Amino acid sequence: MCTAMAASTDSFYLGFDFSTQQLKVVAVDGDLNVVYQTNVQFDSELPEFRTHGGVHIHADRLTVTSPVLMWVKALDLVLEKMKSAGFDFSCVRALSGSGQQHGSVYWKTGAHQALRDLDPGKSLHELLQESFAVSDSPVWMDSSTTDQCQSLEAAVGGPQKLVDITGSRAYERFTGNQIAKIFKSSPNQYQETERISLVSSFAASVFLGSYGAIDYSDGSGMNLMDIFSKQWDESCLLATAPHLQERLGTTVPSSTVLGLVSQYYVSRYGFPGDCKVVAFTGDNPGSLAGMRLQEGDIAVSLGTSDTVFLWIKEPRPAVEGHIFCNPVDGSAYMALLCYKNGSLTRERIRNECAGESWDAFSTVLKSTTIGNNGNMGIYLDSMEITPAAVGVHRYSRENVKVVSFPAREEIRALVEGQFLAKRYHAEKLGYKIIPGTRVLATGGASSNKDILQVLSDVFNAPVYTIDVANSACLGSAYRALHGLVAESGVSFAEATRKAPESQLSVSPTPGAEKVFDALLARYAVLEDGVLRESNR
Ligand SMILES: Nc1ncnc2c1ncn2[C@@H]1O[C@H](COP(=O)(O)OP(=O)(O)O)[C@@H](O)[C@H]1O
Numbered sequence: 253m254c255t256a257m258a259a260s261t262d263s264f265y266l267g268f269d270f271s272t273q274q275l276k277v278v279a280v281d282g283d284l285n286v287v288y289q290t291n292v293q294f295d296s297e298l299p300e301f302r303t304h305g306g307v308h309i310h311a312d313r314l315t316v317t318s319p320v321l322m323w324v325k326a327l328d329l330v331l332e333k334m335k336s337a338g339f340d341f342s343c344v345r346a347l348s349g350s351g352q353q354h355g356s357v358y359w360k361t362g363a364h365q366a367l368r369d370l371d372p373g374k375s376l377h378e379l380l381q382e383s384f385a386v387s388d389s390p391v392w393m394d395s396s397t398t399d400q401c402q403s404l405e406a407a408v409g410g411p412q413k414l415v416d417i418t419g420s421r422a423y424e425r426f427t428g429n430q431i432a433k434i435f436k437s438s439p440n441q442y443q444e445t446e447r448i449s450l451v452s453s454f455a456a457s458v459f460l461g462s463y464g465a466i467d468y469s470d471g472s473g474m475n476l477m478d479i480f481s482k483q484w485d486e487s488c489l490l491a492t493a494p495h496l497q498e499r500l501g502t503t504v505p506s507s508t509v510l511g512l513v514s515q516y517y518v519s520r521y522g523f524p525g526d527c528k529v530v531a532f533t534g535d536n537p538g539s540l541a542g543m544r545l546q547e548g549d550i551a552v553s554l555g556t557s558d559t560v561f562l563w564i565k566e567p568r569p570a571v572e573g574h575i576f577c578n579p580v581d582g583s584a585y586m587a588l589l590c591y592k593n594g595s596l597t598r599e600r601i602r603n604e605c606a607g608e609s610w611d612a613f614s615t616v617l618k619s620t621t622i623g624n625n626g627n628m629g630i631y632l633d634s635m636e637i638t639p640a641a642v643g644v645h646r647y648s649r650e651n652v653k654v655v656s657f658p659a660r661e662e663i664r665a666l667v668e669g670q671f672l673a674k675r676y677h678a679e680k681l682g683y684k685i686i687p688g689t690r691v692l693a694t695g696g697a698s699s700n701k702d703i704l705q706v707l708s709d710v711f712n713a714p715v716y717t718i719d720v721a722n723s724a725c726l727g728s729a730y731r732a733l734h735g736l737v738a739e740s741g742v743s744f745a746e747a748t749r750k751a752p753e754s755q756l757s758v759s760p761t762p763g764a765e766k767v768f769d770a771l772l773a774r775y776a777v778l779e780d781g782v783l784r785e786s787n788r
């Protein structure tokens with residue numbers, strides 16, 4: 253029985269985030285105060301899986317996977333951590349979560365029974381050992397499915413036609429193309445698969461003890477769902493793999509209560525028997541919820557990937573960027589741009605130029621000139637998504653290509669280049685920075701004010717943050733709470749009215765606007781050149 257039953261803080265709502273490098277959890281009370289948070293780092297806390305940054309990069313440098321059992325074991329570990337810390341599971345009224353987008357999990361025939369029969373005397377890791385037809389799940393960093401992308405676009409009538417249906421042209425990391433590759437390269441494994449989940453719906457399934465449906469918002473990142481009817485598109489399914497619909501199940505609104513938590517968690521951890529599991533979603537949709545994004549705001553997530561996203565009412569899907577169903581408002585959408593070369597590239601440059609120290613990296617940002625005296629760089633360690641190009645490209649103020657910069661210029665060129673790319677592509681999507689624009693920052697690197705200062709200067713807008721750097725996790729806790737009242741017509745905004753407001757972190761430096769307006773025009777020309785060079 254929950255020991256805190258008397259106050260308005262009597263109930264807890266849990267949000268989990270299965271992201272690239274770690275599993276995180278946040279608990280909020282009924283007043284939306286954060287009461288607990290912890291995490292499990294895959295590389296350091298589960299070294300037996302030998303991941304680097306949570307993933308395995310295969311010999312072809314294009315295939316990128318994560319062991320599905322690592323995610324299962326991380327859940328065991330996080331729940332044990334909570335138990336050891338004395339977390340009162342009996343107060344949890346609902347839970348939800350998010351997962352890195354696009355990644356897929358292949359449940360082996362018989363796995364549903366294993367999920368139903370979870371023995372509370374054993375760990376999930378022991379119980380689900382034999383439940384996966386594919387042990388290494390393809391993840392969002394994978395770019396090995398170019399052939400499948402071309403086939404899909406050809407089958408439906410070209411890139412724009414696919415965009416009109418699914419909100420995105422064919423992207424290597426999108427789940428449908430990953431499924432098509434598995435069907436082609438490992439037909440036996442595909443045959444053995446009774447259910448395909450996204451990382452998000454896989455995690456929901458483990459909590460439910462039964463297969464959890466894919467929600468509309470994360471389902472939008474598969475190149476399989478019609479984002480207007482919110483159903484699987486027949487032509488995309490047919491072009492991807494046979495008997496796919498039966499393996500995917502049906503899609504549901506993101507606020508759906510999928511069911512009650514499995515008896516396993518009741519017996520092993522003391523969850524109440526009526527604790528609800530609300531549909532899990534993608535980590536970027538989860539962040540939109542956690543930051544309580546409003547129309548007109550622009551969100552920048554600086555996690556393993558860097559993403560930029562916006563709330564939109566009337567989507568106009570284009571061949572650049574993605575349109576997803578909105579996770580908190582059934583009539584709205586979100587636009588998203590994703591950059592693969594985010595934190596991992598910043599870490600590389602930090603290691604090479606700042607002695608592996610974020611403090612030293614920050615000191616350089618603070619003490620170098622805005623605009624880097626015209627020295628610019630485009631740093632694409634791995635094949636980027638937008639633009640589809642690779643390599644490190646540095647230019648002097650005269651636009652002459654150079655092979656290196658001194659360490660201090662390298663750091664500023666990297667960070668300015670990354671944010672110029674975000675502004676350039678957001679503006680191409682139709683986004684306009686107007687007086688009153690707020691940039692909301694989240695993700696691991698949003699804890700670094702000096703990086704945020706560059707973001708603010710490049711966008712010429714104030715940058716706001718929330719207390720919890722992981723907004724996807726927080727958003728999942730908020731969504732868990734909202735899920736309990738959504739059916740009775742309460743909006744997400746109403747349900748989260750009491751949540752703390754985001755805080756102003758930094759404002760643009762006077763004079764930066766002029767510098768970056770000029771650099772933005774130069775950036776556009778340089779990126780175009782890089783793209784042409786890469787496609788040669
Ligand atoms: N002080 C800092 N300055 C810049 N980057 C940081 C800082 N602290 C953490 N990071 C970056 O945050 C990244 C992790 O971000 P996070 O949002 O937790 O990732 P994910 O959710 O994808 O697992 C790390 O790879 C690291 O580079």
Ligand SMILES: O=C(CO)[C@@H](O)[C@H](O)COP(=O)(O)O
Nearest residue numbers: 271272352353392555556557
């Ligand atoms: O592919 C995308 C979005 O389209 C990525 O943003 C993934 O969703 C991974 O997220 P992080 O682990 O970097 O937060």
